[in-house]
Amino acid sequence: MDCTSQTAESKPRDEEDSELKPDEDEGLNLFSNHTSGEDVPFEVNDNVWDLIPELRAKLHMHQKKAFEFLWRNIAGSLVPAPTEKASKKTGKQPLVLAPKTTLYTWYKEFIKWEIPVPVHLIHGTRSSRVFRQTPVALRGSCPRPSQDVVHILDCLEKMQKWHAQPSVLVMGYTSFLTLMRADSKYNHRKYMAKVLRESPGMLVLDEGHNPRSTKSRLRKVLMKVETDLRILLSGTLFQNNFCEYFNTLWLARPLFIREVLKALDPKFKRKKKGAQKARHFLESRARKFFIDNIASKINLDEAEEKMQGLNMLRNMTKGFIVVYEGTASDTLPGLQIYTISINPTDIQHEILVKLHKIMEKCPGYPLEVELLITLASIHPSIINSSFCVKKFYEQEELMELEKLRVMGKFEELGGPSRVLLASITACAKGISLTAASRVILLDSEWNPSKTKQAIARAFRPGQQKMVYVYQLLATGTVEEDKYHRTAWKEWVSRMIFSEESVEDPSRWLAEKIEDGVLREIVEENRVKSFHMIMKNEKASTS
Incomplete structure (x- = not known):
């Protein structure tokens, strides 16, 4: 949404x-x-x-x-x-703030639509060297400036051009927060903070729900921008609670x-x-x-x-x-989304009990323990395989060419690839995986929009088959808590933004399994692994 x-x-x-x-x-x-x-x-x-x-x-x-x-x-x-x-x-001087992963996408959109307005893109210190279009000119025997100095000069040049004539300035939230430090002892930093605070005629916030916490430094800095013309873009405007929702609305409308x-x-x-x-x-x-x-x-x-x-x-x-x-396009065959709660095996149950005892001693949901619970829910042997954990959960992204090669092999018509393993983060917008007709979600997400984006990689124009989605949950674990919390957030969000009545997600119990493959698996299940099967009728199209 x-x-x-x-x-x-x-x-x-x-x-x-x-x-x-x-x-x-x-x-x-x-x-x-x-x-x-x-x-x-x-x-x-x-x-x-x-x-x-x-x-x-x-x-x-x-x-x-x-x-x-x-x-x-x-x-x-x-x-x-x-x-x-x-x-x-x-708003003659629009300032566009976005996550750093989408900055270049914004820049390309201006080029795509042939907007006859200058666009100035400010990157972080590390990225600016890659995207810098013109080298810094050196006079005489002057020593070569450091990367930080070059980045500051680049920022000053672009902000001066943006301030001098109607144009668009695009930067990431991290860069904005860094440049808005008005308490700096350096005059050039005070100048940049003053320009960013006073000059924007319009403020555009992509993924604007992110600075929603009352204690967020970024939100406090954003509220100092002296324009009331604001556009906030979000796929999940309502996040966790109504206090954060209030903060988001106030950020968009002072x-x-x-x-x-x-x-x-x-x-x-x-x-x-x-x-x-x-x-x-x-x-x-x-x-x-x-x-x-x-x-x-x-x-x-x-x-x-x-x-x-x-x-x-x-x-x-x-x-x-x-x-x-x-x-959904009328040409697409259809979509069915099932949530399957599975009883853990004896070995899994023993491991999960130990992990939950550790979690009870920690405040909140420790990411390390949450990851181990997910791994144990998939298969207990994964926990003992550090290579496997590193293989599928390391933070470094695949090289773009390697990612394209893997996707191309999977999408190859009549090719040997039948299964593709990918993280939800990798399945972001812009990726097409229409060769997949069944999407199995091994981990539940706190943010429902990430799950929707992953499903949309298969359920999109070009899909020739019915798409079946299976969200797997381990009964009696934090995965169920995450699922119910996410379902509640999605339910509240639909109630807020929809005029029609929205059914409570707790009533989504599937009375009849229309998916033939899933029905056959359930009927042949002699060990009673399935605890509960629910169907998201609201999101399904058939």
């Missing part, structure tokens, strides 16, 4: 806490009438599309709706006249805390005097009202209270959130 969150504000930031008259209150939520991209009628004639007809012809329908949603929120209208009145907030207090706090009054000093207080108070009045209702079992909380949340966010669920 792709979620786009955007916020626009008509007033300068230093006036956001000024006192408003009663008839001006609605100005805090300028676009509250837009419920979603699908509800907005198209304006074909005499609008912004007339300026970019060649681009309009290339876009898919959902992309056109997303463009119109963003343009309305940024410029106020698709019609030129109202747009010109709002020209002061068009005025959200005032809107929450206006809607939920009867004692809330806008006071110009001392308003800046009360910002932290307003944040804490708004978060408390959000949790107590909305989140607590949604978490209740009572249907009426739950629906009341959902309606309050939807009314509060419908103006600046649009959701694209994605649609």
Whole structure:
């Protein structure tokens, strides 16, 4: 599920806490009438599309709706006249922040769509040497500068060009956090932090749900950027709890805390005097009202209270959130997703009990113990094979050419390859594995979007067969906890972003197994290995 969150504000930031008259209150939520991209009628004639007809012809329908949603929120209208009145907030210096693994993808997209705007890409210190287009000129007998100095010069040059004329600056979150250290004793670092804080006319956050923790240093630094024009892109906007969801919404829309207090706090009054000093207080108070009045209702079992909380949340966010669920092509044969809970063998049970006793003594979920539980659940012999663990779980990625060779061999029509072992991380966007008609997930993920991406490598255009997905879980282990937690997060997310009723995932018990191969395995299972089989009817297409 792709979620786009955007916020626009008509007033300068230093006036956001000024006192408003009663008839001006609605100005805090300028676009509250837009419920979603699908509800907005198209304006074909005499609008912004007339300026970019060649681009309009290339876009898919959902992309056109997303463009119109963003343009309305940024410029106020698709019609030129109202747009010109709002020209002061068009964001002439966009700053795009993204995970470092997607930076080059962003850069290539600008090239692909032939955008006639300069794009400046800032890499981390290590990567900048690889992607640097022009060498640093040396004069006379000057000593060759270090890699760090060259990187700083590269950053200063690109930021100066970005600041001097309308253009786009793209960088990773890590680089942004490093360059925003305003307490540095060096003037050039203070300058770069000042430019990044004051110059962006628009802030675009790819995977913007990442800095969601209240204690996140990155989130605190992002909130210092002095633009209220923000676009937040996320595949999983709701992550773990409603406190983090509140933080994400506030990151996307700085005025959200005032809107929450206006809607939920009867004692809330806008006071110009001392308003800046009360910002932290307003944040804490708004978060408390959000949790107590909305989140607590949604978490209740009572249907009426739950629906009341959902309606309050939807009314509060419908103006600046649009959701694209994605649609399966009618040409694809279909998709069936099963979750299979398997009883461990005696040896596995003995090992798993010992591992869980170790886990009980540790706070949270130690990754090392969690990994061993996964390995024991697959096969106990793997634990004793350090080579196997290193082979399948080492952090270093395969060389790109080697990865392409393995995938090409697997995809070869009539070739000898029948099974492909790959990590969920390797099965990211951009990989096509349509030769696979059965996807077996050996490990459960905390993030449901990773599982969806892995499934989408096989269930995609070009697939000629029905795709069957099996999520394997070891009964009575942390894997079940991870699965139920992930199912709950996906359920809450669907309730928040969907108008229709969403069935509780605990009721997904498969009454009839439609997969012939799985049914045959279950029928021949004499040792009763299968504890429970569930089918995700919501995600399945047949």
